[in-house]
Amino acid sequence: MNKFPARAGWQWVKQGMQLFRRQPGGLMALFFCCMFVSLVSMIVPLLGQIAPFILTPLFSIALLEGCAQVDQGKRALPNLLLSGFRKPSRNPLLAMGVLNLLLLVIALGVLYAMAGDAVMLMSRRPPQIDQSQLEGLLGAAFTSSTIYTVGWLLTCLAAPLIYWQKMNLNKALFFSVVAVFRGWKAFLTAAVTLHLLYFVGCRIVMLILGTSQLAVAGIFTLFLITIVLTHCTLYIAYRQIFGAPEAAKSESPQPLL
Template structure:
């Protein structure tokens, strides 16, 4: 695995955009299927949110496999949602989900550890119906730290799920190769994440400038957010393809025609 320059991140974003342009409707439909499944899972009493965190790699695999289908000039179909669940490596994918849950809990601990008093004060201010700017100032440090912890953890483990799914790697081996690959290519990964954030930020500003803070403007911002979610996976697919080579055709372990 050779070290890649920072500009490779820009190429990943461009390649991801080219994938998205080929079948925007198919990828967005697949995202909506994942969102509906997530919504119903989170409605489960008690363990819904925990189960959703654990199943996140399954939804990521659905979108990544959709990118692979497009890359092989095939249609990205909604039944790709089942790709991860049908894989013989699903236990290892769920292990990645468990790690994702641990990262979220660690990020939340950082938020409450650094901004616990501010969160309590904010709750009291909301209950009184009086909210002042200083009530939210104490949240920034904790929120920033928690976000950085989760973002760093996600970035280091982002290639684990596709390695498990496409190369049939065990969890420990996939995590090792994911962390090593990201660290060796940290510059393009950081540049790709920064570019995607900047594109989203500029897009939001344009929507607000044109439509204002109206219902239509909020709908436009939400649409940009959904497109950004898909673009993250398109970029991640491009990164995987350059580092490990493009995945082969649809895995034989998942028979999508019978879905």
């Protein structure tokens, strides 16, 4: 694994956007399928509230496999949704989902530890929070989101390594952390670029539409597109670091059971 300069992160985002433009409808349709299954999973008794977080790596694999198919000139079809649910990758990806849930719990724990009272006041209708509490809440939210973002960045390559390289969870996490550390400038640049693109897009929508319901819908749409763009960028980064995924070249899917 080579080290990558900061400008490589910008190139990953640029190539990810080019990949997205080749089949925006197919990739977004695949993402909406993931969202639908995630919402359906919430009706499962007991596990419904945490199921979407545990299934996140499996949905991520569906999007990454879609990116690989587009990269090879094929169609990103909704049936790719099942990619991460097939053996032998399913169990390690579910374990990865449990780690994702633990990371989220830690981030939320930090948020409530730093500004629990402000969060409760903010959740009331109407919100009952003064300026000093709002500043503390913003600081706590920034710290919490930073913890989650750093954790996600360090482990972002683990799921594709499990799926495409057939690694176990521990080995995939090790290589993911090593790869991110060696190319931390590129990964940081890519993350900052994607955030800036989203927030600039939000500002443009608000300047044009104000604070109307249409503006809220536009901002939410930008958020969904940004998630797909993030996976396109992650696929480009994986391809440059570990090579083109071999699993994407196979025409015969593995059974679910």
